[in-house]
Amino acid sequence: MLKKFLSFFSEDIAVDLGTANCEVYVRGRGIVIQEPSVVAVNQKTGQILAIGQEAKKMVGRTPGHIVAIRPLRGGVISDFEITEQMLRYFIEKARRRKWIPPRVIIAIPWGVTEVEKKAVIDAGKSAGAREVFLIEEPMAAAIGARLPVQEPGGNFIVDIGGGTTEVAVISLGGIVLAKSLRIAGDKLNEDIIRFAQEEYKLLIGERTAEAIKIGIGSAYPLEASEHHRSNSKKEGERVSKKEMPMRGRNLVTGLPEEIVVKEEDVRKAMEKSIMQIVAEIKSAIEETPPELLADIMANGIHLSGGGALLRGLDLLIKKETKIPTKVIEDPMTAVVRGAGMVLENLDELHEVLVETTELEAPK
């Protein structure tokens, strides 16, 4: 009786605790929060000053002792307390009915340790959850992409986030094999920073590098990718720019400087990292059981996460693997939408959740 009452009224929540962005979905309301996974901390006192959007705005505009921390940057929880505070903040911000503790599904990177899983569960509980379930990000992304994960066929998903690229083969509601690589969007930004420094003696910030990547970055020559795109269903897509101004400080003179960078040079700067992602995909393909591989050759490789938006990446992967590849719809929210779908159909989909002994423990 009480249980029924609780599940009827409780505002159940799905969270994608991403390395770069955190998204929160509330049952019946959809995605209500999409903010950077950033916490601003006063290093002198250890005090948390801001979380999410607010914290990101402070970066680089505050005195030196205020630092922006991304507690999940490398795909592992580097600072449990800060992660917990961030999770609590987002969960509380999302809730309206504070008097019923919600059930919470949290998407975590693939391959986190048991200790980290327990830490996330504890963080969820101390953030006010009545029950915490975990789902692995590639599984959530595949569900968000509406792939038939519970059927016997094979599904191939590549989630490229900020800190990690996760490659997984999913069948019968479980992950058959998965790999996690610490090369993703952040690394591409670092590549651009290094390129500016080596090529032009120009010191640029991370935000500038990211703007360059999003503005003119590509994994494959643009003409080819634009052609490819105009053949796909999106009509009237903007014509991409081929060059862009990059502002920074000249390391020799110490003065501000603007240099125009070309699409081609940015692609070259990121090439090595991108090929490492491709190699990881190829090695997952090599390890895939042959029957599943037959399905994958027919259904293709699905790309999710913000990194999937890099121009021409689908084309490059298709060329390198000889398997049709496409970016799923709305790739940045796939994980939280997938976790949300599990939340809405917990009875039918419970098998896709991560099993840990902690989950069974009585409350």
Ligand code: ADP
């Ligand atoms: P996570 O799940 O790890 O938090 P996201 O899926 O939110 O990561 O993706 C964030 C990454 O996607 C960042 O590195 C960001 O620079 C990158 N990104 C976002 N949009 C684009 C784009 N249009 N082109 C290339 N990279 C992009």
Ligand code: MG
């Ligand atoms: Mg994400």
